[in-house]
Each structure stands twice: as C-alpha cells, then as structure tokens.
Amino acid sequence: MAAEDLPIVLYHYVHSPYARRIVWYLNLRKIPYSQCLQPPIMPRPDVAQLGVAYRRIPLLAIGRDVYLDTRLILQKLEALYPASAAHPSLSAATAEGRALHGGLLSAWTNDAGGLFWNAVSLIPAGMPGTNDPAFLADRAEMMGLPRDGPSPISAEARAGRRPDALCEIAEAMALLESTLLDGGEKSWLLGTERPTLVDIEAVFVFAWLAAMPGALPKDTMGPAAFPRFYGWMARFIKTVEAAEKENGEAAMVKGDEAARMVLGSAFAEPEGSMDASHPVVVAEGLQKGDRVKMWPTDSGSGHKESGKLVSMSLKEIVVEAQAKEGLSVRIHAPRHGYKVKKDVDTSSNL
Numbered sequence: 001m002a003a004e005d006l007p008i009v010l011y012h013y014v015h016s017p018y019a020r021r022i023v024w025y026l027n028l029r030k031i032p033y034s035q036c037l038q039p040p041i042m043p044r045p046d047v048a049q050l051g052v053a054y055r056r057i058p059l060l061a062i063g064r065d066v067y068l069d070t071r072l073i074l075q076k077l078e079a080l081y082p083a084s085a086a087h088p089s090l091s092a093a094t095a096e097g098r099a100l101h102g103g104l105l106s107a108w109t110n111d112a113g114g115l116f117w118n119a120v121s122l123i124p125a126g127m128p129g130t131n132d133p134a135f136l137a138d139r140a141e142m143m144g145l146p147r148d149g150p151s152p153i154s155a156e157a158r159a160g161r162r163p164d165a166l167c168e169i170a171e172a173m174a175l176l177e178s179t180l181l182d183g184g185e186k187s188w189l190l191g192t193e194r195p196t197l198v199d200i201e202a203v204f205v206f207a208w209l210a211a212m213p214g215a216l217p218k219d220t221m222g223p224a225a226f227p228r229f230y231g232w233m234a235r236f237i238k239t240v241e242a243a244e245k246e247n248g249e250a251a252m253v254k255g256d257e258a259a260r261m262v263l264g265s266a267f268a269e270p271e272g273s274m275d276a277s278h279p280v281v282v283a284e285g286l287q288k289g290d291r292v293k294m295w296p297t298d299s300g301s302g303h304k305e306s307g308k309l310v311s312m313s314l315k316e317i318v319v320e321a322q323a324k325e326g327l328s329v330r331i332h333a334p335r336h337g338y339k340v341k342k343d344v345d346t347s348s349n350l
C-alpha cells in the first residue's frame with residue numbers, strides 16, 4: 001500500500017511551536033491528517049499505548065510507522081508524499097535551498113544554544129501556565145534535573161538570561177533582513193512563488209515569539225527595526241492561516257481511536273537495513289535484531305525507546321517496539337541528536 005493511502009495521526013498540542021511546523025507543512029501541501037491532542041505535561045498515555053517512550057511533542061504516525069522529531073518528520077513527509085498537482089512540494093529547487101533546509105537552518109534553530117533555546121528565555125514572566133509548579137517540575141524532568149530543584153526556566157531564571165537571548169534573536173533577525181530578504185521584491189526566502197521548507201525552518205521560532213505579547217521589545221526589535229523580516233513573517237502567517245482555513249480543521253481523534261488507526265494499519269515503509277560501515281554500528285557492534293535503547297540527547301533523554309533494532313543509516317535509526325495487544329510499531333528517529341545502545345536489561349519489550 002502506498003504511504004499516501006495510510007492514515008496520518010499527529011500527536012501534539014496547539015501551543016507547541018514545533019508542532020506548528022508540521023501543521024503548516026501538512027496544510028500547505030494539502031495532506032489530510034488526523035490529530036490526537038495531548039496534555040502539555042506528562043503523562044501521555046495515548047502515546048504510551050503505542051509502545052513509544054518519547055516524551056516530546058510532536059510525534060507523527062504514518063500507518064504503523066511512528067516518526068520522532070520534526071526534522072525527520074519533515075524529511076519523511078517529503079519522501080513519502082511525492083509532489084503532485086494536488087500536493088505541491090515544498091522542497092527547494094536549488095542546491096543552495098536544499099542545503100539550507102536539509103540541515104543548516106534546522107541546526108541554527110534547533111540545536112543546543114540555537115534560536116529555540118534562546119526563545120525559551122524570552123517567554124514573558126506572566127505567560128499563563130509557565131509559572132505553574134507542575135509545569136516547571138515537568139520541564140525540569142525533561143532536562144534531566146530534579147523535579148523539585150531550582151527551575152532553569154522559572155521566570156527569574158528566564159529574566160537572568162533575557163539580555164543575552166535578546167542579542168541572539170536580534171542578530172538572527174538582522175541576518176535574515178540583510179541576506180535572504182535583502183534586495184528586490186521578495187515574498188519568500190528563496191525568491192519562490194510559494195513558501196518552501198526554508199521558510200518553515202527559518203520562521204517557526206520567530207512566529208512563536210511574535211505571538212507572545214511582551215517577548216520582544218517593539219522599539220528595537222519590531223517592524224521599524226526589521227521591516228523586510230516582519231513583512232515576510234506576516235506574509236507567512238497569513239498564507240498558512242489561509243491554507244488551514246481552506247483545508248478545514250483536521251479530524252480530532254481520542255487516544256484509543258488514534259491507536260486503533262495506527263495499529264490497524266500497514267507499515268508505511270519497508271523495513272530497511274543496517275549500514276555496515278556506519279561508525280556507530282561498527283563501534284557498538286550493532287546488528288539488526290539487537291535489543292536496544294534509543295533516546296534524544298538534547299532533552300527528554302530519560303525517556304528511552306526500548307525494542308529491536310531494525311535499521312540504521314547516517315540519517316535515521318529505526319527501532320521496533322511492542323505496542324498494546326501484541327502489535328508492534330516501528331519508531332524512527334533522526335540519527336542527529338539521538339543515541340542508540342545495546343540494551344543490557346533483558347526484561348525490556350520485544
């Protein structure tokens with residue numbers, strides 16, 4: 001069965017800037033999907049019943065394959081849903097554009113110390129929900145810290161980092177203003193007629209901040225300071241809102257229904273194989289079928305997938321894990337930012 005015929009389920013919550021990347025993408029390409037809304041803090045039993053330990057948002061299931069991390073999710077959607085008149089591609093047509101969205105921009109925005117992490121420090125003190133002790137304890141756990149210790153994202157801690165974070169974000173706005181948005185009338189960063197993945201990669205952190213009153217100082221970092229940048233961001237928001245309206249809201253499914261959809265499906269991809277020359281495969285002596293643990297290294301590292309290693313390449317790690325009722329799912333993570341190790345605990349599933 002072609003991937004296009006399988007159900008897509010997005011597990012997310014609406015305020016997640018990472019989830020917005022996927023919602024924008026799906027709407028711009030008019031790819032139908034269902035959404036299973038999740039609480040903003042753990043536990044997430046809807047995800048657990050798939051046999052998935054990952055604690056971050058979003059996750060995307062295509063049939064019985066579950067994809068972690070928006071960087072891999074976007075690549076997979078591009079590969080599994082080839083461009084057609086009904087679903088136009090968002091890939092860049094040029095090598096420079098593909099280099100930007102194929103890794104350079106996503107490292108700039110996502111990796112430790114990148115734009116997303118600085119943006120977290122700019123969340124205004126009074127932002128609803130962010131001072132809730134349960135939220136702070138949850139996010140401390142996500143960062144591998146004691147739940148009851150001083151929070152690295154309390155309003156006070158954020159205020160301490162604010163000046164440096166403002167510099168990082170201002171520098172990033174100035175870079176776009178003076179390079180990709182410089183010169184001539186340009187709607188999108190690559191000068192294309194429609195937005196591309198480059199726009200999605202570059203805009204998501206800024207769009208999140210711009211929607212939080214008080215996050216950015218208007219005088220020094222507003223439209224007067226960066227007119228082309230703000231014009232581009234406003235165009236992008238307008239375009240994705242129009243696409244969302246045109247497609248209608250994605251069907252909402254509860255956790256049990258979502259699990260039935262996922263577990264009752266075929267796999268979206270063939271099983272894949274092990275790249276025998278992969279440096280990690282060689283160093284760890286990994287083989288297909290090994291029982292392994294797999295986890296992200298930047299945050300949420302305490303939540304480790306546990307299952308059977310299915311395939312590994314320079315781009316991706318795939319582990320088969322036990323879901324409910326004796327069924328399994330294949331969990332895909334990008335190699336960048338993830339670790340896989342042989343599991344010495346033989347009581348783990350599969």
Ligand SMILES: N[C@@H](CCC(=O)N[C@@H](CS)C(=O)NCC(=O)O)C(=O)O
Pocket residue numbers: 015016017018019040041042055056057058068069070071110142299
């Ligand atoms: N690199 C990941 C980052 C995802 C991420 O950090 N998501 C945030 C929400 S925006 C998260 O999961 N926060 C903790 C949580 O919701 O449990 C990706 O691209 O998907």
